[in-house]
Amino acid sequence: MEQILQDSVLVSNYIKGDECALGVLIERHKQRIYSFIYSKVLNRDITEDIFQDTFIKVIRTLKKGNYNEEGKFLPWVMRISHNLVIDHFRKNNRMPKYDNNGDFNIFSVLSDTDLNAEKKIIKNQVERDVRRLVDELPSDQKEVLLMRMYQDLSFKEISEKTGVSINTALGRMRYALINLRKVIDKHNIVLTN
Amino acid sequence: MAKNYTKSSSEMKKMLPKKETISFLLNYSKALSVINYKRMKFETLLN
Structure with missing residues (x-):
């Protein structure tokens, strides 16, 4: 029965207070959204974070009644996740992280000059x-x-x-x-x- | 003739969020309530 319901109906039910509708929507689209994010960031942990942030945004927007794209739920969620992926890369460009997995180790050029x-x-x-x-x-x-x-x-x-x-x-x-x-x-x- | 079989990628099968993440989202949704007051909207998280 749940599978027959359109996204738009589920969204509308959720806005009216049916919490189960959200569960159905997440179950229905989780793989596409998760795979989409992973295809961009190629890291499971970051994908998990962005997936979570995407749905937090979805929940807040729906609960505030700011959603106005009836019938286009998935493209809307995909766009949110896409924007969050872009934010992630922007943030990382501003603050590049160094990991020590590669050949170059940042700690080989940085040293603590204080005596121990x-x-x-x-x-x-x-x-x-x-x-x-x-x-x-x-x-x-x-x-x-x-x-x-x-x-x-x-x-x-x-x-x-x-x-x-x-x-x-x-x-x-x-x-x-x-x-x-x-x-x-x-x-x-x-x-x- | 070469037999080309395609293996379904196990990595693709696993492309799903963790149960904990989904559970967190559902709980977050239940806890979040938006209160409208005049033209303002207030978000409250009830635990």
């Missing part, structure tokens, strides 16, 4: 060790090294601050570095990240 937790700990450790080694230097060498490396002063500024010549400051810096290397080598201290 382990590397951060190691870096802090190394910096602490260096500070402790610097503390062991003779005070004149230590003073020049701190000003140069930590305060970023030029040797001219260091010479002015400490009241020694630039050459002396340079010499103290050189000895500071030699002494640090000696201690590091002697105790096999590893200062790498």
Whole structure:
């Protein structure tokens, strides 16, 4: 009996409140609409989404009484699904998605430049060790090294601050570095990240 | 003579929406009601 009823009658019944009519309409046209969408998007999940959105639109339009194409139900639904397919491609063009199924992996060119937790700990450790080694230097060498490396002063500024010549400051810096290397080598201290 | 048989594509047979999708649509339809007030239309979803 249901199969005999025309789409237009079912639509009209549905608008009047017969919820079963919608079930019949969906059952009758689901394959054509679903296949049509799939032929465009070639993805089952996206097809499912667009199929659902198509009928949500159909339901809302019918319930609001905005449907005025009696007798042309299927072409109307097909047009809605076609428009939604176009929307889908437009949206994807605006926001292209990268999947990692192909040869190109986006993560091979994007990387997280931040240190990870382990590397951060190691870096802090190394910096602490260096500070402790610097503390062991003779005070004149230590003073020049701190000003140069930590305060970023030029040797001219260091010479002015400490009241020694630039050459002396340079010499103290050189000895500071030699002494640090000696201690590091002697105790096999590893200062790498 | 070559015998050419065409196999009905199993993929085409399966070209149907999931039962859950249809069930969702039917439930959505039952839950949706449109209230007309003067010239305005209000949609309400009753669960």
